[in-house]
Amino acid sequence: xxxxxxxxxxxxxxxxHSTPIEFRAAGSLKTAMAELLNEYQQVDKDVxxxxxxxxxxxxxxxxxxxxxxxYASANMKHPQSLQSVGKSGPVVMFARNKLCAIxxxxxxxxxxxxxxxxxxxxVNVGISTPKADPAGDYAWALFSKADKxxxxxxxxxxxxxxxxTGGDDTAQAPxxxxxxxWVMDNxxxxxxxxxxxxxxxxxxxxxxLQIIQIPEALSVGANYGLxxxxxxxxxxxxxxxxxxxxxxxxxxxxxxxDAPLIP
Numbered sequence: 536x537x538x539x540x541x542x543x544x545x546x547x548x549x550x551x552h553s554t555p556i557e558f559r560a561a562g563s564l565k566t567a568m569a570e571l572l573n574e575y576q577q578v579d580k581d582v583x584x585x586x587x588x589x590x591x592x593x594x595x596x597x598x599x600x601x602x603x604x605x606y607a608s609a610n611m612k613h614p615q616s617l618q619s620v621g622k623s624g625p626v627v628m629f630a631r632n633k634l635c636a637i638x639x640x641x642x643x644x645x646x647x648x649x650x651x652x653x654x655x656x657x658v659n660v661g662i663s664t665p666k667a668d669p670a671g672d673y674a675w676a677l678f679s680k681a682d683k684x685x686x687x688x689x690x691x692x693x694x695x696x697x698x699x700t701g702g703d704d705t706a707q708a709p710x711x712x713x714x715x716x717w718v719m720d721n722x723x724x725x726x727x728x729x730x731x732x733x734x735x736x737x738x739x740x741x742x743x744l745q746i747i748q749i750p751e752a753l754s755v756g757a758n759y760g761l762x763x764x765x766x767x768x769x770x771x772x773x774x775x776x777x778x779x780x781x782x783x784x785x786x787x788x789x790x791x792x793d794a795p796l797i798p
Contacts, residue, residue: 555582556768557602561590561609561759562701562714563632563670563730567790568607574786575777581770589668589701597622597764604767605774607759609730610669614762623762629778630759631793634673635731636747637715637738642725646748650684653726654691661699661724668701673755674728680753699723716740730757732791759792 560568565587572583586593594613597603606623608614609632617623636653638644644652653660663671674696681688699705700714708717715729715737729737731746738744749755761778763771777783784794 554768555584556771556774557604558583558585558607558774559593559597559603559605560585560587560607561593561669562587563609563733564607564630564759566736567732567787567792570790571778571783571786574782575774578777579770579773581768581774583774589663591667591669592701592703603764604771605761605763607761607778608669609757609759610672611758611760613669614760617764618762621765623764626760626762627775627779628758628795629761629784630787631795632730632732632757632759632791633793634670634677634728634749634755634757635734636726636728636749637719637734638726638745638747639719639722640743640745642745644726644745644747646750649726649747649750650681650688650753654685654688656695658725659697659723660692660695661697661718661727663700663729664698664702664705667703669757670729670733671698671701673757677728677749677753677755680755684752697724699727713737713740716744719744735791 572585590608590610590613594617597606597617606614611626611628614623614626618626636649652658662674665671665675678689678692681692699718708714713736715727715733718724718727720741734746738746761775763775779796784797788794788797
C-alpha cells in the first residue's frame with residue numbers, strides 16, 4: 536500500500552522552480568499543518584507559501600489558474616475533479632475526520648437528544664456552506680440520514696440550517712480568531728455542525744462551548760485527499776511524501792485526525 540502511494544504521488548511530471556512551494560489546504564487543517572510544515576522545513580529547507588480556505592473555494596481558484604503545487608482537500612471529490620480534467624496527478628487519502636456538534640453552554644443537549652434539539656424551532660442550527668466547504672456537504676449528508684431516525688427531519692433541517700461559514704459571501708472571523716468560536720461567541724447559532732478537530736480548537740478559544748458527539752445513526756465521516764497539481768514545483772513530491780510519512784501522519788493524529796497510513 537505505502538509503495539503504491541509513493542508511486543502515485545510521484546508519477547506526475549514536475550517542473551523546477553526557484554519560487555516557494557505553493558501549498559493550499561482546507562481550513563480544518565490549518566493548525567495541524569502549521570506544525571507539520573514547520574517540521575518538514577527542519578528536514579528540507581524549501582520555502583513554503585501556505586494558504587488555508589474552504590476546499591471548494593480552493594478548487595475553484597486552481598481551476599481559474601491560481602499557481603498551486605500541492606493541494607490538500609477536506610474531501611476526495613474536489614481533488615478528483617481536478618485530476619479528471621488533467622489539472623493534477625493521482626489523489627491519495629491522507630487523513631480522516633468526522634462531524635461533531637458544538638453547542639452554547641445554555642443549550643441542554645446530549646448525543647442522544649441532539650436530533651430532537653436541532654429540530655426544536657427555537658434552536659438555531661449553523662453549518663458551513665455546502666459545495667464551497669466540505670464540512671457543509673457532510674452536514675447535508677447528516678441531514679439526509681435524519682429521516683431514518685425521525686420521519687420528515689431531513690426537510691426540516693435543510694430548511695432551517697444557517698450557512699454561516701465557508702462561503703464566498705459568509706462573514707469572516709477577524710484575523711487570528713477561530714471561525715467557529717467566533718460564530719458561537721457572537722450567538723449566531725445555538726448548535727453548529729463542524730469537524731471534531733474544529734470543535735476542539737473552537738472550545739480551546741471559547742471554553743464554555745459544549746462538544747457533542749454525533750450519534751451513530753447520524754454519524755458522517757470525511758476522507759481527506761492530497762494531490763500534486765500539474766507543472767508543480769520540483770520539490771512538491773518531497774512535501775507530499777512528508778505528509779504521507781509516519782512523522783507527518785503522527786502530527787495529524789495528534790490534532791484529532793484519523794491517520795490511515797499509520798499501522
